[in-house]
Amino acid sequence: MLSLEADRGIHIAGRWRSGGAGRFDVVDPATTEVLASVANGSVDDATAAVDAAVSAAASWAATPPRQRSDVLRRTYELMHRDHDALSRLIAAENGKSLADARAEVGYAAEFFRWYAEEAVRAEGRYSHAPAGGARTLVTYRPVGVAALVTPWNFPAAMATRKIGPALAAGCTVVLKPAAETPLTALAIVRLLAEAGAPDGVVNLVPTTDAAGVVGAWLADPRVRKLSFTGSTRVGRLLLHQAADRVVNTSMELGGNAPFVVTADADLDAAVAGAMIAKFRGGGQACVSANRFYAHADVAEEFTARLGKEVEALRVGPAADADNQIGPLISAKAVADITELVEDALGRGARVAARAEVPDGPGFFLPPTVLSDVPADARVVREEIFGPVAPVVTWRDEDELRRMVNDTEMGLAAYVFAGELQRAVDLAEHVDAGMVGINRGIVSDPAAPFGGTKQSGLGREGSHEGLHEFTETQYLSLDW
Known part of the structure; x- marks a missing residue:
């Protein structure tokens, strides 16, 4: 030290x-x-x-x-x-x-x-x-x-x-x-x-x-x-x-970054990008993917693949270099995010996957994937700041664009699509300062970092x- x-x-x-x-x-x-x-x-x-x-x-x-x-x-x-x-x-x-x-x-x-x-x-x-x-x-x-x-x-x-x-x-x-x-x-x-x-x-x-x-x-x-x-x-x-x-x-x-997966997206790339965008730093980043929008044609497969990766995460203190996810910053953070998850479950969402966490001590929260999440659930509307990935299914692109931009935040977003022109078109319709296209990271000292709206x-x-x-x-x- x-x-x-x-x-x-x-x-x-x-x-x-x-x-x-x-x-x-x-x-x-x-x-x-x-x-x-x-x-x-x-x-x-x-x-x-x-x-x-x-x-x-x-x-x-x-x-x-x-x-x-x-x-x-x-x-x-x-x-x-x-x-x-x-x-x-x-x-x-x-x-x-x-x-x-x-x-x-x-x-x-x-x-x-x-x-x-x-x-x-x-x-x-x-x-x-x-x-x-x-x-x-x-x-x-x-x-x-x-x-x-x-x-x-x-x-x-x-x-x-x-x-x-x-x-x-x-x-x-x-x-x-x-x-x-x-x-x-x-x-x-x-x-x-x-x-x-x-x-x-x-x-x-x-x-x-x-x-x-x-x-x-x-x-x-x-x-x-x-x-x-x-x-x-x-x-x-x-x-x-x-x-x-x-x-x-x-x-x-603050942020409330959407993560969009289209029907023609490379799901291997989308899942790999999601693991970075959501779980880097335990999801405690303003640019973390906060809400996932997967097209109905691929939502089930994307959720299953993401869940498999999440269940394999090693959670524990950084003293063990093999651990991939650490604790949250405080007991209050654990309580606040647990409340968001419980609200979503009460609205019909279900736990699609969850990693194991040590018994304690420490402020650990299990990395979790939620499926069938209503678009108006608090876990979608509010910044999570933790390792929880709520997946919302979408079908109509006009409705997708409305949901993506229906927030007072506009820091970061992520778009995964097979056709680059379509991905760029979607990105240009997102009211956010930064958009990762087919990649799960946007931060770069050589790039302008910042957001729109609040x-x-x-x-x-x-x-x-x-x-x-x-x-x-x-x-x-x-x-």
Whole structure:
């Protein structure tokens, strides 16, 4: 395991410090044992973090892009150096399988490499004013101090997906990780310091008082940017607060991803894609397939094949590297999803397949496939955030399109069809920011990640992610 200073887990201006609100425990969801006691940040700590970010802002913005790039590239290399230790740390505090944790470290590190490359691609434009007599010069400047708020389900990737573009653009940051999984953030901040990030450029405030800390940042006129990943409910509250000062915001919120299987789909590919889209990370991802729509001609066979794969899943603690699915993050998560399943069964759905889970301890929920699910069941209408796959049968394509888009969410979707033209046509009619066509994964640091409707604002990753941390300035030159 990486060496951490968890008891002094607040990192401000290059120094570790204890918290103004004491400490809080981090629990392993697979064993319910305490992993570490972490410094608990207060509102005063939040303000001190902004003080440090402001002090470092001018010099970091003025740092040549190549030097900023070098810091990010070195951090990428250090993450790969510590790949095994980081993977075990994520598996311990998050509970996901070791294989999923290893995949997350590789994905997370890639954001630092991508934005190391983007940092030196400074762009702008020069043009003639149409009326003559002037020239137009457009540049992009760092937005300023950025507050980053990350969730527990991808403790490494959600941090690097924000830190990478912020630092590449020339911003300094204050970071609040989820209270369930702060240890990975501590490790990443340590690696950034080792890579040469100057004091005050990256500041970390773990806390159990999320509302107080983030509220203090949003009320501080020196904070110019909020980048948040989390639930739509919390995102709405933060947008209300951000509106008081018209803070530049990026929001990656909840999802309710449909997974469509047409009559001519390759069922082997569809089942393989479903296992990735639904069960990676135990289904605890905003882009996880949430509701499955299988055409009546193939629904029975698709459900049977998917069920066979699900029943073969090995569920248990990540301490056993052969386990494929870990626990949920909390007892409440188990209770909430169990309630959704029971509601569906009460409406006529049936359990088509279910994997075995250990007796305990830990917050384990059996991976489950439900068939004959009514389209209006809660398990279809609400985000599950767990390893349950409800299958709805469809016949009419117009009705399918209505069901797919009948949600306030629009983050991700998946379409499996034999004819590519038809698959693309279906995808173009889905009101979502990302659609996987004949593949069960959409996340890529080089692609713009984000959704429509109440799934968020803005995009992360790709070149668009860099612009989330810049302001456009236009200079009109007399000619």
